[in-house]
Amino acid sequence: MVGRGTLTPLELKLRTDISDNLNKLKQEKGYNQQDIVKGSGISQSTLSQYFAGKRLPSKKNAEILADFFEVPIEVIDPRLSNSPAPTTSPIQSIYDQLEPPRQGKVLTYAERQLNEQKNEEETKINEVSEVISLYKVEVVSETAAACGFNYGFGYDDTDRETIEVDERPPRYDIATKVSGDSMQPDYQDGDILYLVDKGLTTYSGDLAVIAYGDRSYFKKIYTENGRLRLVSLNDKYEDIILDFPPAEDTHIKIYAVVGVYRGE
CATH class of the missing domain: 2.10.109.10 (Umud Fragment, subunit A)
Known part of the structure; x- marks a missing residue:
């Protein structure tokens, strides 16, 4: 059990990952700490904790740093992304809840439906070709x-x-x-x-x-x-x-x- 004030393993890993990301960007861009302070408006002490892996940045500061380094926000903080979250289709959701051999039956039926659809589309293409070919x-x-x-x-x-x-x-x-x-x-x-x-x-x-x-x-x-x-x-x-x-x-x-x- 994790007590109050104790960091979880996930939080510790996030701090390390964000620290690594920031230091890598700093090196790639050729900036020093003062360049980042002036360019981002974030205080020297706060930045030092981010770069040392002692603190997680807020979403606002992560966005500021992403703009400063001109990278997507998830490059700064893997928890954040401007991309829409992927959605699961109803069919996939139902399939995931099934167990073998029912999953196999679903796949067999779906493959049969797909083949029928392809045959129908090919027939339509051929019919059009016959009409327009001179x-x-x-x-x-x-x-x-x-x-x-x-x-x-x-x-x-x-x-x-x-x-x-x-x-x-x-x-x-x-x-x-x-x-x-x-x-x-x-x-x-x-x-x-x-x-x-x-x-x-x-x-x-x-x-x-x-x-x-x-x-x-x-x-x-x-x-x-x-x-x-x-x-x-x-x-x-x-x-x-x-x-x-x-x-x-x-x-x-x-x-x-x-x-x-x-x-x-």
């Missing part, structure tokens, strides 16, 4: 005929336009638009076709755009006995037969269809 596609101005013929076709020297689509296109060499109804119901007028020049010489039902002389076609293509047979998906159109290879003065280019985009 991809630029360069499309030739002429359209690939999905009917009989399309005169004036040519992908090498043609005007092009850039449009925006909301789906990432596949890797492609060139893009064009469907014209007509011969490939319905699978392909509609205005659909964008993504094309690749695969350099093939034989075909067996491949979807392709064929530039043949001054005509163009979008059909299923077959090679049969030195000819090309072009087949429409729409039954009202008859097959088209072309010489393959064509005459020397007839230009031919065949692009495989690797993807399609249909806007709203």
Whole structure:
């Protein structure tokens, strides 16, 4: 039991800590005792007791010394701080009162809730990305005929336009638009076709755009006995037969269809 007038171990330690702090600041700043007396307005005798660890400073004097040394008040007296005291959340307070295994149950439930929240946030981010992501596609101005013929076709020297689509296109060499109804119901007028020049010489039902002389076609293509047979998906159109290879003065280019985009 500590009697009246007897210092507790905590008070003794505080005096020592404050004395050490003050002497350290005095040395770092290069001040002597008289400098501190003049600068702080605290009496020589009172300061001497603080520096010797024989007395604890009042809060007012601790604030004065903190201003003089230009340091936070807790550097002078660890008991004092201008920072707000940390608060304990209701959840933490309840958790601290629980004992194992109940604490483990709380952690498991909290982790499950956190994972669900992260998944919901990621889903929202993905949904927003899908809405705002637009991809630029360069499309030739002429359209690939999905009917009989399309005169004036040519992908090498043609005007092009850039449009925006909301789906990432596949890797492609060139893009064009469907014209007509011969490939319905699978392909509609205005659909964008993504094309690749695969350099093939034989075909067996491949979807392709064929530039043949001054005509163009979008059909299923077959090679049969030195000819090309072009087949429409729409039954009202008859097959088209072309010489393959064509005459020397007839230009031919065949692009495989690797993807399609249909806007709203």
